[in-house]
Amino acid sequence: MERTGVQKLAHVLTILVTITFVCNLIALIMVPGLVHIGSQQVLAAWWDYDIDDTLHMLLIGGWSMWGRNGIQADVLSGFLLFCGACTAAILWQGRRVLGTVLKGTPFCLENAKSLLGSAVLCFLISGAALVRVIWRICYAQSIAPLFSYNTLFVPLFFLAGLLCLVISALFRQAAEMKAENDLTI
Structure with a gap:
């Protein structure tokens, strides 16, 4: 094929x-x-x-x-x-x-689980970056860490996590619809 x-x-x-x-x-x-x-x-x-x-x-x-x-x-x-x-x-x-x-077989529950796992990992990176930014602000007693790459990681990976969640839900729903269609045929 x-x-x-x-x-x-x-x-x-x-x-x-x-x-x-x-x-x-x-x-x-x-x-x-x-x-x-x-x-x-x-x-x-x-x-x-x-x-x-x-x-x-x-x-x-x-x-x-x-x-x-x-x-x-x-x-x-x-x-x-x-x-x-x-x-x-x-x-x-x-x-x-x-x-x-x-x-x-792209529309399967396995993909939904993989994307959900990726979303969790993105949220973990975002959280770690936020903790590091807060720690650096307290340690340096300055706002300079707000202008570092860590500050960029927080919204970037948070949004990536949200995107993975949405795509995971779409794949889950597509897998369920595919399973229903397979049963009706």
């Missing part, structure tokens, strides 16, 4: 989502190292080191520096790891949805 245009597009998107998922996991491993390097010295200074020293710091050294760089670095590492894990899970849910499209 020949694939439809939507299935061809879903195949390409599956490849792209998989590549993004793998890159996300690689970046997650390097987060504590990058935060450590950024908190100890200017990020551009790490190019002065040998490649093996740099890789060691990125892949292993940063994990051993928890609690040694100060509270700000630990909070930043924790926030980035949490958000990175959530985005990895969102990408995985996206792969699951694309998998059902490739099978030719």
Whole structure:
């Protein structure tokens, strides 16, 4: 059976989502190292080191520096790891949805559950960003954190969560209607 245009597009998107998922996991491993390097010295200074020293710091050294760089670095590492894990899970849910499209059964309850899970993860990222913004305002005793990327994460991921909820409800209703139609034929 020949694939439809939507299935061809879903195949390409599956490849792209998989590549993004793998890159996300690689970046997650390097987060504590990058935060450590950024908190100890200017990020551009790490190019002065040998490649093996740099890789060691990125892949292993940063994990051993928890609690040694100060509270700000630990909070930043924790926030980035949490958000990175959530985005990895969102990408995985996206792969699951694309998998059902490739099978030719996009309107199923599995997709509704995957999108609902993605919505929850988006809300968690939004909440974590809000907590981090509030923490930074209290810690810095300034309104400067209101002008950071964290402040942008709050409405962005909240709206993404709402969008996933709406699409989840649509998929759930479409799956129920499809099941009813299958029974009447």
